[in-house]
Amino acid sequence: MLTLTHFLILSFLLFSIGVAGVLLRRNIIIILMSLELIFNSANIALAAFSYFLKGLNGMVFVVFNITVAAAEVAIGLAILVAVYRNRKTVNVDELGDMKG
Amino acid sequence: MEQIPFFIFAAIAVLSAIGVISVKNAVHGAFYLMITLLQVAAIFILLRSPFLAAVQVFIYVGAVMVLFLFAVMVLDIGKEELRETFNQQGVIAIPAVLVMLALIGYMIIGGKVLAPAGNLTDDVLIGNSTEVLGKELYTKYLFPFEVVSILLLIALVGAIVLVMKDRKR
16 A cells, blocks of 8 residues: 655655755756756655645646746756856856855 | 555656766766656656646656757767766765755654645546646636746746847847
8 A cells, every 4th residue: 555655755765866966966957957856856745745635736736836847947958058158168166156 | 556566666766866866978867867757757647647647748758858958969068078977065965965864754754644634535536637627727726827827938038038149249
């Protein structure tokens, strides 16, 4: 029998892997992919709560979440293209100009 | 017996997620991410949400991954492969992630769900959750729906403006 805990643990494993990717990688495209992993882990948790609590709010929220993630990827990749055009690098360690 | 498919999907999802953050080539990472997203769609099927699974496949595997591969192709980052993959903050980052894993894992296993259950019957959840979801989306959640559509419009215009070359100079 599958319980809520199964899905929450899977969601949290994917979340941790995404956070580790954001913290550890240097390639900004891989960092954006790790952000997608984090979005997906949140979606799994919301859909699991929706199913196990027998309500629809979580599923509606997943639909909105996927929409926002699509907008985020479009803007993120546009910024990436603009940065690459000026700086010719995708390495985040070389993009530290705004660091105080 | 839903456990065996669940564990298969979960194992493939976690392994390919580890693949995403550990490969050198961004194209390989994109394909690993595609495998993970497909497994998440299968998990949505196990949660009796066929609409979410279809949306996941269409938007993530269809649109978002094509956008990623397109960006990798346009930017021509093949020459970045040979550089060092990971940055220098692993000594701090890995223990931080492990501590977070332990803490929230403890909370998930020891926690108890106190939220009140909704009124959907199993019949609705298994049979026509898509129909119920659509009705809710256009009645109760109409305002968030409109706000999200405006957000998509802003993202569309913003992405075009960001990548447009400056014509004045």
